[in-house]
Amino acid sequence: MNRRRGVAAGAVAAVFMILLSASASLHAELRIDITSGKIEPMPIALPPFPGGAANESQAGRDIAGVVSADLERSGLFRPLDPRSFIQNISATDTQPRFPDWRQINAQALVTGSVKTQGDGRLRVEFRLWDVFAEQQLTGFGYTTTPQNWRRIAHIIADEIYKRITGEEGYFDTRIVYVSEAGPPDKRIKRLAIMDQDGANNRVLTDGRALVLTPRFSPTAQEITYLSYGSGSPRVYLFNIDTGQQEVVGDFPGMTFAPRFSPDGNRVVLSRAQNGVSNLFALDLRTRRATRLTDSQAIDTSPCFSPDGSKITFNSDRGGSQQLYVMSADGGEARRISFGSGKYGTPVWSPRGDLIAFTKIDGGSFYIGVMRPDGSGERLLTRDFLIEGPTWAPNGRVLMYYRQSPSDARGHGGSTRLYSIDLTGSNQREVITPQDASDPAWSPLLR
């Protein structure tokens, strides 16, 4: 298997043109603090990006629409109704008439343009303006194939998000998940992948084999997941570009709960033997397996810290299902969960500062976070059955799945993806064509 650094499908060449305004502003900076809990969404105007030819104008409308939807979904921005706009941005270098935008109470304005180059590629430029300071905050230009316009929109949305919040964005990402259909006792499950806004959804497996828990490689166009395709449950690698699948490791018996290391070179997983489940790491280059835990218990759901030095995992070695942290080489593990109830599915934030988890207490399920030393436990949401959080690459948003109860006739039991901010607000359903579970968020595609 080629371990080269993968190029994400639909590469975007960024031509960085930062257009700075002439005068420095003494105005209060246009900024959202996303850690401060309940936020009043910032009113932002996103007129369609003008273009000359009909296809350019269409792309300009589409791109502005996707940027607008991304920003709205973050819960931090309130895109204004285009029908309220006074100034018509019709040409590519129209200077904003700021009083027109102030009049409709826009605090931020995004203008842009779309042009087709001689080689057929699309050139898209955007500028973000502080309406009250009458100042450009940022601006970039991008070139790509016309079919790739969505990536440009997400990259623009990330730039706007970053400039206003000071945090990295998360819109230029994908979600891999399990698409589900059928009655609860005859569920058909398929690996599926989509852009984080639900576009470009496609199914990767045919549903004949039970598949579970897919996770992205951080460095290659690959997924690791669990499949019953060979009859018994085993961990596989799936190449997103070629569709090729291969078994990870040469373990007799069940392997499950796989995750990549941050450098993409190893897969850590659980391996069951004689009823005991322990953690192993497989080096994808050498194919050598290293045992990481040697308990007589269930050790599962391992997850590396973003610097690769530690692993958090789920174990009942102490008598109940709890969270532990150990060195990535194995060895002594320290328990970090101490509240009432049981804890599972630990996932380390890409920022390194928190571990998210599923908690089961008093018959309810919770999604929560705690610091890697176990302190500061905070529960974000509670429901009948929610589980399996995954972090957006900026460590500020979590996605998980929610299953509703079913009745004796098999009605109910719908299973959907949800996202929620780290503050516990902006909880929303992630729309998928069918039922969905086991989401995993990709890194930023760039």
Add this chain to the structure above:
Amino acid sequence: MYKSMALLLGLLLLLAACSSAPETAPGPQPLGPGGPGGIGSASAAPGSQQDLDASAGDRVFFAFDRSDISPEARQTLSRQADWLRRYPNVTVTIEGHCDERGTREYNLALGERRAQAVKNVLVALGIPAGRISTISYGKERPAVVGSTEDAYAQNRRAVTVVN
């Protein structure tokens, strides 16, 4: 004299069983011809799954989050071992299952632990380990649909499947 000794012993054993209240669930009674003491299907081919179901019962049940073998389960497995001895060429796969009230990966491991617990009992009863394989389905294959305690009790199971 021996009769009364046996009676006394029996009483003592009964008292002992009652005083150590089992943490394991008694387990629901399987319905239909497959259950212990149920009506056996006279036409079941010898050594077949139906034959196993009729003679012994194909499944045992577990308490929430546990893999202990209950006394009732032990009886079922004892009958399964008898049946396996009668058909020495038959191999089986023990499927371990969980209810939906746990996280997915932990349930895969728990299902495996339950399957292994059953295998251990059959091996201890003299069935060669090579005749028994195990597989876990975690919470993926409920036997009974519904988010009720009754359904959950029936889903926390290990099923012996004739290969």
